[in-house]
Amino acid sequence: MTDHSTQQRRTPPRPAPMDASAHATTPTPVFTTPAVFTTTPAVVASCVGFVLIGALQALYGPAIPALREEFGLSPSAAGLALSAHFVGGVAGVLLFDRRYGRTGNRRILGLSYLLMATGAAAFALAPTWPLALTAALLAGLGFGGIDYGLNQLFATGFGHRSTAMLNILNAHFGIGAILGPVLIGAAGADRYPAVFLAFALVTLPLLLCLRGVSDKTVHPTATLTPADPEGAPTAALRSVLTVFVTLYVLHVAIEAGVGGWEPTHLETIGYGAGLAATATSVYWLMMTVGRFLVAPLALRFSAQTIITVSCAGMTASLLLAAIPPLAPYAYAAVGLFIAPIFPTGLPWLHRAAPHARRAGALVIAASMAGGVTAGPTLGKVIEWSGVNAVPLLLAAASATCLAATRWLIRSTKAH
Template sequence: MTDVRCYAILSLMRGVVDQRLFAGLFGVMLMMGIALTLFGATLPLLIRTFGWSYLESGVVMGAGSVSFFIATFFAGRLASTVGLSRLFRGGFVLAAGGLLLFARWPSMWVNVLVNVLMSLGFGAVEIGANLTMLRIERDGSGRAMNVLHAAFAIGAILGPVSTGALLQTGIPWNLVYRGMAVLFLVLWLVMERLNPSRFDIPRADHATHPRGALLREPVYWLGFLTLCLYVGAELGVSNWVAEYGVQVFRIPERYAVFLVSTFWVGLLAGRFLAPLVLTPARQRGVLLGSAVLFAAAVALTAALGILLPSPLLLVFLVLASGLGAAVIFPTTVSLVGTALARWQGDAVGFATTGGGVGSFVFPFVMSAISEAWGIRIGFAFYSLSAFLLLGALGLLIAAAAHRTGRGAA
């Protein structure tokens, strides 16, 4: 087994044009995972310290989500014009500036503005990392992209844990944001030295390949739809599974929280196992098979709550859901970026915007359904979403294959 893992790592590194830049991108995504969980980790302190209501907290959070997916759209369009180094530079400056100022004053509206600017920076950095990875991965299989996004998942797990550990030392809680600002400035200096602009996307020739032609490409729209459904379903399962375990399976709250970790363990394992199975020839089969596993596991999780509330089976299905979800986002980004290489920045930016829309819209839908008909029906909604994702992904794979067959046409 060790030999197999070593072979996978060596194969992965040989498939990357610049290993130092890959390591830098891994660090960027790790810090992104930590930074994007800070709000949730400090939310109780924000509410108690500043006297915010749940509605005011939601306004601040929602403003960041909208800003993030707007940033991904425009960052994708600007990438070939400004270059990857400038894109990272702008993103890091906005993100670090926002982290320096967030939670410094109690005003909700000041913090909305700061969160908007900070999230614009996060969106630019996210697109910069994805596009750079597409440029340095030789075969476009998505193996290195999956490992890159595993770094984000590690950060999402470490973020709340490290924040809690720091708060235990007695430091003022909002200094956590200032510390992250310093780390983002350090990352900016590292990325400046690594110079990702060596792999800039060629400026699109809009006379030969106008953006209007991109709008007629099914891959463009299906990439958006796929990631919208995926992020909505993925965040839905991970955000609601603990409450589902408490309400439906009568799991004590102190144990139910580990269901979230179980999902992320499955997702992490899947992303680190991806180099073993992903090749250009297998990419589409692995992607579709993962979506089948995700849809089946989420559907069985919903059915289990109605037919046979078994906590042990729930743990197994949540783990399987995470494993099935693992490769979908990063491999879809690779598929879209490779299929629409002439408009790579626009295509990847728009697809990632779909994920941002899903992360914003789905929580409201789930909350409304659960409030009206109960959390069992709410989880059935996520089951339906997972099967719609499977259908969208099937159409995307077919459209990408057709596009590849057409070549440069």
């Protein structure tokens, strides 16, 4: 007689049936990792592209004296060139976003580079001020497309390294912002057309590196949590996006506010004009250095942690800037702490709202709008409160950024 128990022991066990429910609860990866950039030259060219858009944004200011003389402009009228540039930038962000996923990345980036180069050349050669403003608008359109397009591709194309790569990319923007005024200063403001023409020519070779950019659309996915369940109410998503926009608008307003008002504040509290200008240059330099320094840290710490520390350090530094002996050093620290917020927040936003395809465009466009409105708004408040209140006003905005970050951490519970 056969011993059935022995037979059962000798019979190899059958594989357990696949349990679909078990796999349904397995968290999905935070990011897919397709080859968005298929060659190293494409990545390098993207960084060079960010050097150029940083330089372009910084070229208009130093050219204002020559623009006023050439076209007979008031200071406010000459400042419209940068405003036209930013208006074009916002339009470029929104236009690129509408075409993202419909038109190939190479084609859109190529068109953006061409628009920026054409606008810069037209600005240099414009015979009248209205034509110059139109050219600045055109250059800004390309600027916005490059800014949003490369930020979007870097935010979704490098997997867990996306935050680090975004900080490196945006650090190159800072390099351009430092180099732009240096070029105008070396050539002389009256030779700004030659600088803008040279800028246009340097942009064109980047078109040759676009073959290393994939046309594949990348859509990030996120681990669903109780705070972000599948089918969550639209109102909850709107709240998250609203707070992200608030964080971006305020932090860009602080960035522009320090850059614009630091020299005036330092002179008001007793520092010389030369030292005040140097301290402001150090502030921009520290912002660039900060992004390079955060890149390796982003591989070890979460975006939430980095932004929380950044906002807390930024707030403390602005409070210290109200103490005259510490002010120049405190402003430099502000540059160091504010540096990671913009590039580090984008991957977090994509994880928190993976199905809100236009979220990235919304916050980048809002940040540009914040840069445009920060100057006049802060100026009106300073007229009422006095220049000495500049660091305290900015510290209040920074504290709001910290509160917004803490709210987002509780609401998204992103990993």
